Amino acid sequence: MNISKKIVAVGVVSVLSFGMLVGFLVSRGPTTVFADNDATVDSDTLDSLYDAVFHRPADLQGRGFHLGRRLKDVLRDFRNSQEMRYYGALFKAVKSYEEAQRAPGTLTEEEKQNHLDLIDSALSNLLAWVSTLPDQDACQATVGAVEARNAIQAAYDNMSPEAKAAAEKGIFNALKHLGKPRLLKAESKCVTPTPTTSESPTPTPTP
DSSP: OOHHHHHHHHHHHHHHHHHHHHHHHHHTOTTSGGGOTTSBOOHHHHHHHHHHHHSSOOOHHHHHHHTTSBHHHHHHHHHHSHHHHHHHHHHHHHHHHHHHHHSSSOOOHHHHHHHHHHHHHHHHHHHHHHTTSOOOOGGGOSSOHHHHHHHHHHHHHTSOHHHHHHHHHSSSOHHHHHOSGGGSOOOOTTOOOOOOOOOOOOOOOOO
16 A cells, blocks of 8 residues: 555544544433443444444444443443454554644654554554455445545545645645545445436427
């Protein structure tokens, strides 16, 4: 994977990982059942947990295992799951680089490369784990290529002018090499093309 493609993958995955953590914390408001760790998990709560933490519906095996268990036990298993472990490692690697960049002073090229090596290692581990997962119907995926591209575009549109300039001149030069998000190729076999309507010719009146 070349470096420009790699940063796009890092960006998408790190955004998803950050969304998992923030989404779950937001979900734990005082008006929800998540506030009671001793509550037992019903179907609606489990669906909400999977959506907030993993951004996907509960799989059949997970649903059969977790339904009726105590919330704190389910949360413990989520925290210790491989899915959270690998995405969390990538998030922490990216976050470590962000915090180092934010700190007073300027990172040296060697320090930047050390952080990028951490990100590369975490991404490699994640992709290696993903390659071992069982096949599923591609059209059952909760996040497809088009949705991923739209999420990248939405993030880009909300960047400040300074952040956009940094993206165009940054370490990876992703925008320079790949173009803006809307230009990324994101074909999906599951997207139903919008039918085009053609006007019927007006019949010629018979004499």
